[in-house]
Amino acid sequence: MAKEKEKILGMDGDKFRMFMGKYGIGVILVLMMVFISFMEPSFRSASNMINVATQVSINAMIAYGMCLAITTEGIDLSVGAQLALVSCILGQLISNKGWSIPLAILAAVLVSTLWGVINGLLISKFNMFPFVVTLSTQLIIRGLAQLISGGQAIPITDAAFKRIYSTKIAAVPFPILVLILVTVLMYLLLHWTKLGRYIFAVGDNMNAAIASGVSVIKTKTAVYAISGFLAGIAGVIFTAKTASAQSNIGIGYETDAVAACVLGGTSFAGGVATIPGVLMGIFIIGFIYNGMNLIGIDSYYQSMTKGAVIIGAVLLDMVMNKKTN
Amino acid sequence: MTYKADEQEKYVLECHGISKAFGGTQALCNVELLVRQGEVHALLGENGAGKSTLMKCIIGLHQQDKGEILFEGKPYSAKGPTEALNAGISMIHQELNPEPHLTIAESIFLKRENTKGILLDKRAQNKRADEILKKFNFPYNSKTLMKELTLAQMQMVEIIKAVSYNSRLIIMDEPTSSLDSEETAHLFSIIRELKEKGVAIIYISHRMEEIFEICDYVSVFRDGTYVGARSMEAADRDGLISMMVGRKVENVFPKVECEIGEVVFKVEGLSGKGFDDISFEVRKGEILGISGLVGSGRSETMRAIFGMDPITEGKLYLEGREIKIKKPGQAIKQGICMVNEDRKNFGLALHRSIRENIALPTLPIMQKGMLLNKKKEEKNCLNMGNLLKLKAASIEHDAFSLSGGNQQKTVLAKWLLANPKVLILDEPTRGVDVGAKSEIHNLMCQFAAKGLAVIMISSELPEIMGMSDRILVYHEGKIRGEVLREEILSGETDQEKILAKAFGGM
Numbered sequence: 160m161a162k163e164k165e166k167i168l169g170m171d172g173d174k175f176r177m178f179m180g181k182y183g184i185g186v187i188l189v190l191m192m193v194f195i196s197f198m199e200p201s202f203r204s205a206s207n208m209i210n211v212a213t214q215v216s217i218n219a220m221i222a223y224g225m226c227l228a229i230t231t232e233g234i235d236l237s238v239g240a241q242l243a244l245v246s247c248i249l250g251q252l253i254s255n256k257g258w259s260i261p262l263a264i265l266a267a268v269l270v271s272t273l274w275g276v277i278n279g280l281l282i283s284k285f286n287m288f289p290f291v292v293t294l295s296t297q298l299i300i301r302g303l304a305q306l307i308s309g310g311q312a313i314p315i316t317d318a319a320f321k322r323i324y325s326t327k328i329a330a331v332p333f334p335i336l337v338l339i340l341v342t343v344l345m346y347l348l349l350h351w352t353k354l355g356r357y358i359f360a361v362g363d364n365m366n367a368a369i370a371s372g373v374s375v376i377k378t379k380t381a382v383y384a385i386s387g388f389l390a391g392i393a394g395v396i397f398t399a400k401t402a403s404a405q406s407n408i409g410i411g412y413e414t415d416a417v418a419a420c421v422l423g424g425t426s427f428a429g430g431v432a433t434i435p436g437v438l439m440g441i442f443i444i445g446f447i448y449n450g451m452n453l454i455g456i457d458s459y460y461q462s463m464t465k466g467a468v469i470i471g472a473v474l475l476d477m478v479m480n481k482k483t484n
Numbered sequence: 485m486t487y488k489a490d491e492q493e494k495y496v497l498e499c500h501g502i503s504k505a506f507g508g509t510q511a512l513c514n515v516e517l518l519v520r521q522g523e524v525h526a527l528l529g530e531n532g533a534g535k536s537t538l539m540k541c542i543i544g545l546h547q548q549d550k551g552e553i554l555f556e557g558k559p560y561s562a563k564g565p566t567e568a569l570n571a572g573i574s575m576i577h578q579e580l581n582p583e584p585h586l587t588i589a590e591s592i593f594l595k596r597e598n599t600k601g602i603l604l605d606k607r608a609q610n611k612r613a614d615e616i617l618k619k620f621n622f623p624y625n626s627k628t629l630m631k632e633l634t635l636a637q638m639q640m641v642e643i644i645k646a647v648s649y650n651s652r653l654i655i656m657d658e659p660t661s662s663l664d665s666e667e668t669a670h671l672f673s674i675i676r677e678l679k680e681k682g683v684a685i686i687y688i689s690h691r692m693e694e695i696f697e698i699c700d701y702v703s704v705f706r707d708g709t710y711v712g713a714r715s716m717e718a719a720d721r722d723g724l725i726s727m728m729v730g731r732k733v734e735n736v737f738p739k740v741e742c743e744i745g746e747v748v749f750k751v752e753g754l755s756g757k758g759f760d761d762i763s764f765e766v767r768k769g770e771i772l773g774i775s776g777l778v779g780s781g782r783s784e785t786m787r788a789i790f791g792m793d794p795i796t797e798g799k800l801y802l803e804g805r806e807i808k809i810k811k812p813g814q815a816i817k818q819g820i821c822m823v824n825e826d827r828k829n830f831g832l833a834l835h836r837s838i839r840e841n842i843a844l845p846t847l848p849i850m851q852k853g854m855l856l857n858k859k860k861e862e863k864n865c866l867n868m869g870n871l872l873k874l875k876a877a878s879i880e881h882d883a884f885s886l887s888g889g890n891q892q893k894t895v896l897a898k899w900l901l902a903n904p905k906v907l908i909l910d911e912p913t914r915g916v917d918v919g920a921k922s923e924i925h926n927l928m929c930q931f932a933a934k935g936l937a938v939i940m941i942s943s944e945l946p947e948i949m950g951m952s953d954r955i956l957v958y959h960e961g962k963i964r965g966e967v968l969r970e971e972i973l974s975g976e977t978d979q980e981k982i983l984a985k986a987f988g989g990m
Contacts, residue, residue, distance in 0.1 A: 351855045353847045360844055363833035370792065370822070370830045371844045371898065372813035430835050 250404020275387020363430025889920025
């Protein structure tokens with residue numbers, strides 16, 4: 160007789176694996192939310208949820224850019240420094256030079272996008288390692304930020320600028336609206352455009368992509384340019400939040416972005432990623448911080464928990480998908 | 485026919501009844517090989533005859549399924565090249581793979597360094613290396629970096645390394661393929677010296693003249709079987725070639741004769757890495773076969789035409805006007821598409837879906853504003869899949885999940901959707917099962933009938949002869965012969981004649 164099939168939670172073993180492989184990250188997110196609300200009921204309140212979403216909006220922009228870079232078998236370590244550079248440019252232009260806010264934002268985001276283009280060209284045209292390129296440009300970019308700000312925090316007192324973070328439209332804070340817009344655009348970009356397909360193809364098998372007529376230089380440059388652009392947007396929101404331009408902000412932001420991508424199923428081997436996955440990854444990290452704060456666990460444990468959750472999530476993914484070569 | 489083992493003679497290596505299968509394909513079937521002490525023993529056979537598989541079994545890169553290997557009279561088995569090396573067998577690979585940043589001494593003594601306690605004793609090691617290098621009159625000292633050497637010199641270091649391991653059997657795989665005539669002469673003098681010291685050498689080469697010059701015995705392989713061995717004194721070129729070919733041309737090819745139209749694509753005086761002064765033309769509805777040994781420049785020419793490698797000289801004409809191709813993207817735009825011989829590396833993004841793979845080159849024509857027209861994409865891919873009888877659970881499955889034949893059909897679908905004028909197929913049926921193979925042959929005839937110009941490279945002579953309207957034969961980077969279909973049908977040109985051309989004969 161045939162062997163009794165392995166059963167997990169009333170599901171056939173293989174089916175369970177398929178389900179977890181596809182929706183595992185969502186399951187983790189839901190379990191986490193249930194657990195935290197059990198420990199601390201105030202977690203479930205609408206105001207707390209909006210609070211978390213506003214906080215993670217900055218990280219999410221950076222994570223989307225990172226996701227594109229990782230999908231093409233790369234990484235963008237310059238995003239944290241980009242945040243600082245954008246902040247200092249805004250401070251200098253608005254407070255000291257008296258530029259109008261829209262013009263200053265345009266200039267700052269243009270600069271961060273340009274740095275993205277530089278990263279992309281160095282990586283694709285000269286075949287340099289993304290890790291090395293962005294590790295180095297990160298130093299240059301932060302140096303520039305320090306140069307522009309003169310090492311001092313520049314306060315931005317313009318109320319209109321501060322409203323970028325604090326204004327609400329129908330009870331929804333503006334950063335959340337930006338997050339929703341960017342998420343939709345990134346989803347369309349990665350899953351519904353030519354460029355998205357090229358990103359996946361280059362990441363999965365660069366040689367086959369070239370042999371199918373895909374331009375690796377254009378694709379990778381676009382990826383890092385988008386990452387720079389999104390880091391620029393994140394920098395604007397961040398600066399509006401603190402109302403001051405500082406050259407030492409954004410340190411460690413690239414780590415959280417990489418973590419969110421990995422949690423969201425972005426493969427370091429390239430060619431595999433989804434935007435909803437990255438968004439869920441971002442919220443998992445947001446909830447770790449928020450939940451532990453609410454429960455009153457010391458912040459030292461937050462970093463440890465984050466590390467453990469990432470390893471656990473990736474391990475789960477490996478076991479469930481049984482990745483074979 | 486077969487060479488009888490002489491009881492009196494002492495064999496260094498005896499292989500008896502070796503069989504090895506990979507999946508469904510029998511790479512070796514009951515193969516024999518006997519090598520005496522101090523002899524140079526040639527292995528001869530077409531590509532895929534089983535020579536390399538047998539060598540890999542000997543140095544432990546593969547384990548044979550059946551059969552026995554005796555080395556110096558004792559049963560022998562190696563789990564890897566290092567074990568083989570320690571036992572006294574070394575192999576000089578065709579593609580040398582030296583560590584460019586090591587010195588000669590470090591390369592020779594890799595993994596058996598001289599040490600003083602836990603530290604390396606570089607001085608003693610360099611001294612030892614210099615002594616050996618001196619014996620071979622090697623023009624560099626032990627501290628020279630490997631990357632400063634020429635290919636011939638790197639090869640010499642490999643041979644010196646083999647000798648320093650006290651190897652009694654050295655396998656050389658196409659050792660002269662990248663050497664000039666002077667370097668070859670030097671290599672031969674080293675081989676003769678080794679021979680005198682009693683070292684046996686297995687010499688794999690496609691160059692008949694060299695085999696006659698340096699070898700004592702030759703073993704011939706065909707389709708994974710052992711045909712026989714000859715003493716070189718008793719052998720002649722034609723005899724060896726007919727041993728290699730052996731089989732009859734089975735007419736299992738569904739070649740449909742169709743009308744051949746005007747010239748679509750013309751190449752004039754094309755040169756690049758691995759090929760020189762290549763000129764040919766291909767017509768509408770024609771299947772042009774390209775024959776020749778691996779490394780003879782046939783794939784290299786096609787890669788360059790498709791924009792994968794640079795062209796140093798020469799002109800390309802499509803439908804009468806000159807075109808320039810520097811990147812595959814340009815070739816595709818002009819209507820030239822190529823199915824690469826290396827499907828895994830150049831054909832498919834294995835972890836993406838069949839649909840995404842098929843649509844990749846044609847995405848620009850499946851747009852709706854800024855976004856992709858996924859309906860049109862799905863329709864196109866399904867149509868193409870049906871046309872090619874692609875068997876898959878759905879086009880949303882990973883290309884990885886398909887069989888070799890269906891993967892190849894996915895690649896074909898991708899190019900047919902691009903609506904090419906010239907379709908280049910490099911080994912289109914490699915790694916494909918028999919059923920899918922004849923389907924692919926059928927499809928080729930269908931494409932040709934629709935007016936496509938097809939260029940097919942194949943190492944399988946029956947395939948080339950059964951499918952082509954015209955055959956070009958490559959030898960060492962040049963076209964050495966042209967065979968028309970009539971000549972094959974009338975029996976005027978047979979496999980042996982084509983193979984003789986591929987081996988550089990007239």
